Amino acid sequence: MPDETPTASDPHDADLPADAWSGVHRGPLRAGEWVRLTDQKGRRHNFELVPGKRFFSNRGHIEHDELIGREEGFTVASSAGGEYLVFRPLLSEFVVSMPRGAAVVYPKDAAQIVATADIFPGAHVVEAGVGSGALTCSLLRAVGPWGRVSSYERREEFADVARANVRQFFGGDHPAWSLTIGDLAEALPASGERVDRIILDMLAPWDCLEAAAGALRPGGIVCAYVATTTQLSRFVETVRAHGGFTEPAAWESLVRDWHVEGLAVRPGHKMIGHTAFLVTARRMAPGARPPVKKRRPAPGAYGPDYTGPRPADLPPQVLDQSFDA
Numbered sequence: 001m002p003d004e005t006p007t008a009s010d011p012h013d014a015d016l017p018a019d020a021w022s023g024v025h026r027g028p029l030r031a032g033e034w035v036r037l038t039d040q041k042g043r044r045h046n047f048e049l050v051p052g053k054r055f056f057s058n059r060g061h062i063e064h065d066e067l068i069g070r071e072e073g074f075t076v077a078s079s080a081g082g083e084y085l086v087f088r089p090l091l092s093e094f095v096v097s098m099p100r101g102a103a104v105v106y107p108k109d110a111a112q113i114v115a116t117a118d119i120f121p122g123a124h125v126v127e128a129g130v131g132s133g134a135l136t137c138s139l140l141r142a143v144g145p146w147g148r149v150s151s152y153e154r155r156e157e158f159a160d161v162a163r164a165n166v167r168q169f170f171g172g173d174h175p176a177w178s179l180t181i182g183d184l185a186e187a188l189p190a191s192g193e194r195v196d197r198i199i200l201d202m203l204a205p206w207d208c209l210e211a212a213a214g215a216l217r218p219g220g221i222v223c224a225y226v227a228t229t230t231q232l233s234r235f236v237e238t239v240r241a242h243g244g245f246t247e248p249a250a251w252e253s254l255v256r257d258w259h260v261e262g263l264a265v266r267p268g269h270k271m272i273g274h275t276a277f278l279v280t281a282r283r284m285a286p287g288a289r290p291p292v293k294k295r296r297p298a299p300g301a302y303g304p305d306y307t308g309p310r311p312a313d314l315p316p317q318v319l320d321q322s323f324d325a
């Protein structure tokens, strides 16, 4: 049985209040909104609806006016017979198709960050760098208009890209967002901000740990997103050596699509092998230290070949051990 088409007069189908700042609209597609067309081969096209304009593809064209005024979730035919699925883009779709300055945090990782760094409505979150603004959109969605996201970016040209992307997604200047041009390591202490969560997505997050420690409230969370194992090691050891955080947790998430068709049920052939590692740790209260670890480090972990930061409380014999000891 076909779904009952809701009427525009149903109050439950009214558009979301603008002051929710969700970046989502309900109801008929309007001029000025972005839509996402998907063709029969799965190719995607995102564009802004402009009255009188045409969308061109390798299968002819579609008048924007044919789309404006209709409820999303329909199929439209182009002038040369191509079929296109029409929806508003989801946040996870928007961030992978928007213009990029720097590499973006992928949606699977943004979801992990929001959940494991415990980003909550009303939270005050600092992030650096802002890059293209992908993670910024997820953070703003999670804190809502009563929270605050203070983004820091040292490259003006990336900040410009992020500003345009965030404005496009939310349809205006989100009231919870501020963007500062500068290096977090200097600009955050200078701002005097006291915050609940700090997300570091940059090449050298260890350079910003001292600033993060100074700004985080006790119980607050620092979360780093790093691409390589050498960065992972250096950040984790810097957190341990700092001494004002709990034992850091490190992990990565892998997402595998499945092909499900009759008796052919198997993992998909294509999988994103690696995006980045995540590390989280909680800020201790001023002057408080985490408990001394009961377990000794693995043999050789901090032996003569190791040159990175070292936890302060290592027993001397651990420093003499090499890997083959």
Ligand SMILES: C[S@@+](CC[C@H](N)C(=O)[O-])C[C@H]1O[C@@H](n2cnc3c(N)ncnc32)[C@H](O)[C@@H]1O
Pocket: 102, 103, 104, 105, 128, 129, 130, 131, 132, 133, 134, 135, 136, 152, 153, 154, 155, 158, 182, 183, 184, 185, 201, 202, 203, 204, 208
């Ligand atoms: C990978 S991008 C961030 C991507 C962003 N999270 C997103 O989802 O679109 C890293 C950014 O960090 C910026 N950056 C690096 N170190 C920084 C620092 N110490 N303070 C502020 N920004 C920094 C770089 O200029 C770059 O734009």
